[in-house]
Amino acid sequence: MNSARSRGWAVLLLLPALVVVLVFFVYPVFALSARSFLEPTPGFGQYVDLVTNETTVTILVRTLVVALLVTVVTLALAYPYAYLMSLCGPGMRTFLLFLVLLPFWSSLMARTFAWIVLLQPSGPVAGFLGLLGLDGVKLLGSQLGVTIAMTQVLLPFMVLPLFNTMSGIDRRLLSAAHSMGASRFRAFRTVYLPLSVPGVAAGSVLVFILSLGFWVTPRLIGSPQQSLVGQLIETKVGKLLDFPGAGAISVVLLVITVVLLLAVGGGVRALVPGAKTDGGRDDG
Amino acid sequence: MTDRSATAAQPAPTTRTGGVRLDRVTKRFRSGAIGVDDVSLAVEPGEFVTFLGPSGSGKTTTLNTIAGFAKPSSGRIEIAGADVTALPPSKRNLGVVFQNYALFPHMTVRENIAFGLHGRGLSKAEIGARIEESLAMVRLDGLGDRTPKQISGGQQQRVALARALVYRPPVLLMDEPLGALDKALRDRMQVEISRIHREVGTTFLFVTHDQGEALGLSDRIVLFDRGRVVQVGTPAELYERPASLFAAEFLGESNVFRGELAGPGVLRFGEQTLRFTGDGPGSGSAAVVVRPERLRLVRAADASGGAASGVASGAVESAARGGAESAARGGAGVQNRVEARVVNIAYFGAFRRVTLRYADGSSGLLHDGVDAPAPIALGDAVVVGWDAEHAVVVPAPGPAEQAA
Numbered sequence: 001m002n003s004a005r006s007r008g009w010a011v012l013l014l015l016p017a018l019v020v021v022l023v024f025f026v027y028p029v030f031a032l033s034a035r036s037f038l039e040p041t042p043g044f045g046q047y048v049d050l051v052t053n054e055t056t057v058t059i060l061v062r063t064l065v066v067a068l069l070v071t072v073v074t075l076a077l078a079y080p081y082a083y084l085m086s087l088c089g090p091g092m093r094t095f096l097l098f099l100v101l102l103p104f105w106s107s108l109m110a111r112t113f114a115w116i117v118l119l120q121p122s123g124p125v126a127g128f129l130g131l132l133g134l135d136g137v138k139l140l141g142s143q144l145g146v147t148i149a150m151t152q153v154l155l156p157f158m159v160l161p162l163f164n165t166m167s168g169i170d171r172r173l174l175s176a177a178h179s180m181g182a183s184r185f186r187a188f189r190t191v192y193l194p195l196s197v198p199g200v201a202a203g204s205v206l207v208f209i210l211s212l213g214f215w216v217t218p219r220l221i222g223s224p225q226q227s228l229v230g231q232l233i234e235t236k237v238g239k240l241l242d243f244p245g246a247g248a249i250s251v252v253l254l255v256i257t258v259v260l261l262l263a264v265g266g267g268v269r270a271l272v273p274g275a276k277t278d279g280g281r282d283d284g
Numbered sequence: 285m286t287d288r289s290a291t292a293a294q295p296a297p298t299t300r301t302g303g304v305r306l307d308r309v310t311k312r313f314r315s316g317a318i319g320v321d322d323v324s325l326a327v328e329p330g331e332f333v334t335f336l337g338p339s340g341s342g343k344t345t346t347l348n349t350i351a352g353f354a355k356p357s358s359g360r361i362e363i364a365g366a367d368v369t370a371l372p373p374s375k376r377n378l379g380v381v382f383q384n385y386a387l388f389p390h391m392t393v394r395e396n397i398a399f400g401l402h403g404r405g406l407s408k409a410e411i412g413a414r415i416e417e418s419l420a421m422v423r424l425d426g427l428g429d430r431t432p433k434q435i436s437g438g439q440q441q442r443v444a445l446a447r448a449l450v451y452r453p454p455v456l457l458m459d460e461p462l463g464a465l466d467k468a469l470r471d472r473m474q475v476e477i478s479r480i481h482r483e484v485g486t487t488f489l490f491v492t493h494d495q496g497e498a499l500g501l502s503d504r505i506v507l508f509d510r511g512r513v514v515q516v517g518t519p520a521e522l523y524e525r526p527a528s529l530f531a532a533e534f535l536g537e538s539n540v541f542r543g544e545l546a547g548p549g550v551l552r553f554g555e556q557t558l559r560f561t562g563d564g565p566g567s568g569s570a571a572v573v574v575r576p577e578r579l580r581l582v583r584a585a586d587a588s589g590g591a592a593s594g595v596a597s598g599a600v601e602s603a604a605r606g607g608a609e610s611a612a613r614g615g616a617g618v619q620n621r622v623e624a625r626v627v628n629i630a631y632f633g634a635f636r637r638v639t640l641r642y643a644d645g646s647s648g649l650l651h652d653g654v655d656a657p658a659p660i661a662l663g664d665a666v667v668v669g670w671d672a673e674h675a676v677v678v679p680a681p682g683p684a685e686q687a688a
Contacts, residue, residue: 131610174388175353178373178381180400180451194390271390 029250040080046248056232060252063229065220066143067211070150071204074158077151078203079196082162086169090120099253100159114222115149116140119221141223149217165199194271201268209257228254236281302364302454303487304350305331309359319345320356321511324677329364329454330682332481332488334523337500337508338534343491346609348668350489351457352376364454378383379448379456379486385440389504393419393443394428399453419482438469445480455487457599459538462497474500489503495535507531524574525562529680532573539640539648539668541580542680544630551677555644558620560675571680572620576637576649578674582621602640622649626664640668 001177036046043264050056085096087096103111118125119139125148169192177187215230227235229249236246304327311320320342327333335343346353348362352373356622361369368376379400388396394415401411403462419425421444432440441461448456460628478501481488492498498505505521507515508531515527526532531539543553546566553559558572625649628639636652638660650668652660660666 087345122686153545172382172384173388175351175373176380176382177389177399179376179378180353180376180447181374181403182399183374186402191388211481 011244027255032243032247033251033254034247035244037250039244047252050248050252051244056249059227059229059232060249062143062226063212064256066147066150066228066274067208069147070154070211071208072160073147073151074207075200075204076153078155078158078162079200082166082199085159085163086166097163100156103156107218108249110151112155115145115152115221119145119148126197140221141226143222146218146222148162148224148230149221150211150214153217154207157206157210161202161206162196162199164197165202169195197271198268201264205261205264208260212253212257238256291650293455293640303327304330304455304489305360305362306346306350307360307362309346309349309356309361311349311354312357317512319354320349323511323513324357325513325573326490329487329489330470330485330504331499332478332490334498334502334505335489335491335504336493336495336509336535338493340510341508342511343493343506345493345511347457347459347489350455351378351380377451377453379451380455381441381444381454381458381461384462385432385444385462385464387443387447389432389438392429392431393424393435396443397447397450398434400447404451411509414450418450421449421483423445437465437523438473441465441473443478445477449480449484449486452484455489458488458490460492461490461678462492462494470497477501494580499535505535507534509534521553525676526573526678527571529571532676534679537576537649539574539576539642539650540680541642542644542646543566543570543572543575545570545677549672553622557576558622560674560677561673562676566660569680570677573676573678574648574670574674576620576651578670579648579650579668579669580618581617581652582669619672620675621669623675624666624668626660626662626666629660629662641664 016079037043038044079097081100085093086095093227099138117123121138121140123139125139126137129135129139137144141150173191173195177191178184182190213230215234216226216229219231222231224231233246233249236242236249289579304325306323306325309323310318312318313505317649318468323342323346330631335346337343340673345354349356350363352371352375356369357557359369360367361586364377365377373380388399389641397415397418400413401414406414415428419428421630422445424439424446426545427435427439432443435443441464444461456475460594462473465473474497477490490497490501502519504516504518506513506524509530517525522531524540526535532538541551541553541558543558544550544554546557549559549561551560551570551572553572582616624640624642626638628640629652631636638650638652640648640650642648648668
């Protein structure tokens with residue numbers, strides 16, 4: 001079999017997925033985006049409305065802040081966890097991986113309802129905060145509750161890319177650093193941390209982008225007064241039938257996502273020469 | 285072999301640095317397995333010492349205890365006169381070259397070399413000068429701004445050397461540093477490492493399972509087997525006077541004649557009496573070891589030995605040549621003779637490597653000069669011989685113990 005022919009077969013293998021993506025993703029996104037530029041009159045009217053509408057801007061900013069917060073908290077929780085996973089033996093690693101993947105076994109809805117129970121004023125989270133002297137913190141229907149729940153839901157998306165990168169870091173590099181007189185802290189800061197940056201970037205981008213589009217959790221745990229962009233789009237599409245308006249917000253989110261991806265990709269390459277964002281493994 | 289090691293044993297270092305002492309070092313792993321078993325060793329300042337042994341013999345674990353990467357279960361380690369047993373690797377002031385170099389992939393060559401100079405109270409100018417100096421030492425001038433991925437394996441090896449030597453540690457540890465290189469490059473790097481050792485005068489501890497590297501590079505070789513040091517000596521001592529069957533068979537190739545000792549300097553090998561000089565075990569089972577280049581073709585055996593009659597004329601010529609050769613080499617002929625059958629002949633350019641099968645079923649090797657007028661042929665029955673002074677006797681389990 002020659003290579004040209006085998007490539008032809010490979011394209012054939014891609015075809016089903018390609019069709020699904022084109023019909024159910026690319027076309028709707030394109031159509032919605034097109035409508036945002038064409039209706040009610042061709043031009044940037046929808047975008048002018050969007051930036052001049054205070055509520056929309058507030059919601060967008062709030063969404064970005066929540067997404068950033070969730071990203072930072074998941075990173076802080078996931079980094080040591082993934083580090084431990086990359087260090088421990090195969091048995092312990094499987095167990096830790098199992099713990100991370102456990103949430104995927106239940107539906108997002110079920111988990112969100114579970115959080116409603118947990119976050120109730122008389123629930124365990126409030127009780128724990130009470131022990132720390134933080135009485136009367138409003139969890140349900142607040143930004144705090146939404147952030148806590150989203151952090152839990154999105155944690156695996158941070159742990160897995162981090163673990164992937166960290167397991168590819170050669171531990172002998174740390175031994176080498178120690179042998180040259182570097183303290184544990186210096187070896188971590190100058191060798192391990194920079195080499196784990198691709199994983200940090202991959203996980204952060206993933207969590208941040210997923211946070212931007214989160215709808216179920218803020219809808220059920222948050223309050224309508226503090227809605228996020230997902231809820232805004234849902235309201236525009238479901239209640240106001242304002243498809244062009246919803247399209248404009250979607251395009252803004254898309255642009256933010258793409259810009260972020262490019263910026264982070266470029267940043268990682270500048271910071272870690274020769275780094276690959278897939279985890280930095282090098283078998284060469 | 286001996287000539288090469290003699291050259292390597294004449295270092296002219298400018299200053300000699302610290303030695304290394306191991307005092308009854310034992311490393312027991314958590315699994316209960318013993319990695320290093322009661323090893324004591326003294327390495328002189330400036331010496332080039334190779335830890336040689338098969339994989340799992342404890343040579344790398346011993347190196348790791350010296351580097352501080354493994355903590356000995358018991359025993360004491362001294363570097364440059366100071367007890368470092370309890371010190372972490374970062375406080376031992378050693379240079380370490382890792383098997384796959386362990387260069388920092390996110391740093392340039394220059395940054396890699398600069399890493400160990402950090403926090404040693406050197407000025408910026410001094411650091412810059414040291415880096416350039418070590419780049420020049422490993423002949424990588426001009427490559428300082430490349431990253432490890434942009435240079436070849438041999439160049440990475442040089443960077444690893446420069447990085448480990450730039451802060452002038454008293455002792456340099458190398459763990460199979462040439463293992464990842466191809467043969468030609470390995471030979472070149474051996475020469476380079478010898479040169480650098482002579483130039484810097486640092487004590488080099490080199491781990492390898494490659495006997496060629498060990499023989500060619502070392503002042504002394506420490507031979508490891510199953511966690512223990514089985515012999516320490518110069519390459520020539522180890523090659524020419526192996527103390528055990530393991531040493532004889534691991535280092536170089538050998539003809540091993542197992543038998544029973546029958547008095548001083550005499551071993552009974554089947555029906556025959558083999559003579560050897562030098563010390564050996566007093567009695568019991570032992571083996572006489574003869575190196576292939578010491579073994580000589582004395583004559584072809586009688587056809588009654590089982591040789592095909594078709595090779596008779598060739599066998600006669602071989603016999604004539606063998607006789608002439610032994611006469612040329614030292615007159616009186618050889619003291620020990622053994623019958624053998626030729627089971628394989630491989631052409632090696634400078635010589636033919638003849639595989640022999642002896643009467644007791646063991647096999648051996650002989651290096652046959654290629655200028656021989658009528659080289660021996662496959663299947664020939666031959667007689668090989670050697671001088672007593674070229675045989676070494678080592679303790680060996682007898683046939684009965686072998687079977688058990």
